Amino acid sequence: MQVLSVISTKGGVGKTTVAANLGAFMADAGLSVLLIDLDIQPTLSSYYKLRHVATSGIYELISTNETRLEYLVSHTTINNLHLIFSNDDKGQLNTLLLHAPDGRFRLKNLMAIFEPYYDVVIIDTQGARSILLEMAIVASTHLLSPITPEVLAAREFKRGTLQLIEDIQPLKHLGISIPIINMLINRVPSVSNNAKLIKTMLETLFQHDSNLCLPQTYIPAIEAYTKSPILAEPELKTFPQGNEAPRKMLRLNVRFDNPVPSKEGYEDRGGFWAEVELWHQDAEDWNKLYQKGMRVLVQGRMTYQEWDDKTTGEKRSAFKIEARDVGILPYRVLSVALEQKADKSQETAPPMEEPD
Structure with a gap:
């Protein structure tokens, strides 16, 4: 069983969308996939319609070591795609794990219960440094980190995500293997020279980092189909x-x-x-x-x-x-007529003030 965590210490880079789409693509290819939502903002939990909703979620899995899959695992309407939803809306798991002797290792120790049933487990994480994020990294066999082609995103990736990986390297002395990060450049505009330049800069800047892998794949930005x-x-x-x-x-x-x-x-x-x-x-x-x-x-x-x-x-x-x-859109439109409201017909906009 492969365990992939989608990580970043910066929010808004597309982690949840990447995790949801990867899970659906793999399930469509015939793999049995489990999505785990570790984010206190349960976006992944509501991404797909559920045909079976479990009574428990990530809080029970982590806090009480619940191992009965019938209580933990919800089923989406996509065949082979299951979910453990986020129900830690008060953020209590971070505090619990900080005071638990096995805090960073708990999810790794629980992975054995999923192995007979799933080919891939995909974990969506919060966009901030926390013990929950470290726990997900320790439990993983692969790491994927989306990054947008922006200077600030590159700085935060180096200062936040890469520094986190560096800080937990001593866990290797306890027999924990920390996987390298696969950096995925996300939302690359097709016509922006600045974005292409930053994409090239990112590839050059991090190409010799031993904790990092640079796949050739990148995700283009969504193009609006107008006119x-x-x-x-x-x-x-x-x-x-x-x-x-x-x-x-x-x-x-x-x-x-x-x-x-x-x-x-x-x-x-x-x-x-x-x-x-x-x-x-x-x-x-x-x-x-x-x-x-x-x-x-x-x-x-x-x-x-x-x-x-x-x-x-x-x-x-x-x-x-x-x-x-x-x-x-106003192409080929010769005129526009608006229906007048009886009680508003006399209203006019206030006069615009001229700048000094």
Whole structure:
């Protein structure tokens, strides 16, 4: 069984997202994966929908040495992906472990209960130096540390994460093997020269550190797909709900372009089609607003669906976006008319003051 901790003494570098995605990818590849949320902010615990919620979590595992998996392990809706959720919202485990003789070694000693059932254990940690973080490192066979291509992030990585690894090296005298850190450069913008320069600087700065490994892999920043045209007339659907008001859904067929700056202006690097579903009680009114040819900015959650074609029986798949908002961009829009509210029609904005 492999144990991977995603660590950093700096918050906001993407540890939880990396841990959640790695777990899902490995589970999808057929491995049996257990996620452990050691962060007092239980973001990983709510990342995936659970089909079975255990009665206990990380607090019971660490504080009482609970070893019954039926009480500890929750099951996500993804096959082969399980979770021990964080329920130490008051941060009591840090104090408990500081006063326990086996504090830094407790999780390592408990790992044997998972070995018959899991191929990989992935531990998400808090973005600050603590005994919980040291305990996760001691229990691990592999360490992964995301770092963003920023000067301050590089300084904190050297001063915080690498210094922590250096400080716990004496544990080797007790037979504890401290794994080297795999540094993962995260959120690298595709068009930022500064970010690329810092990425190169990080690779040069740390290439000879004996506690560090520099994989060739890096994670690009999320690119927003803007100026996306609606390429078919919107479709309004209504779903009856018995005695309750029917649910309304507006479906838009949108082409998400991916324009990248070039010497000639912008170059299309490809994109994708997706159905955008907007569920709202005002969907019938909005159906009159959105038109074929409009460019929109979509915010929402993308899902990937597979189904069997009813006619041919073949496997089909497509992306779908469950939208929170669909904003209209001003391209090709000739005029805008707003509905006046009776009690607000006379209100005007205060005059702007001229600077001295």
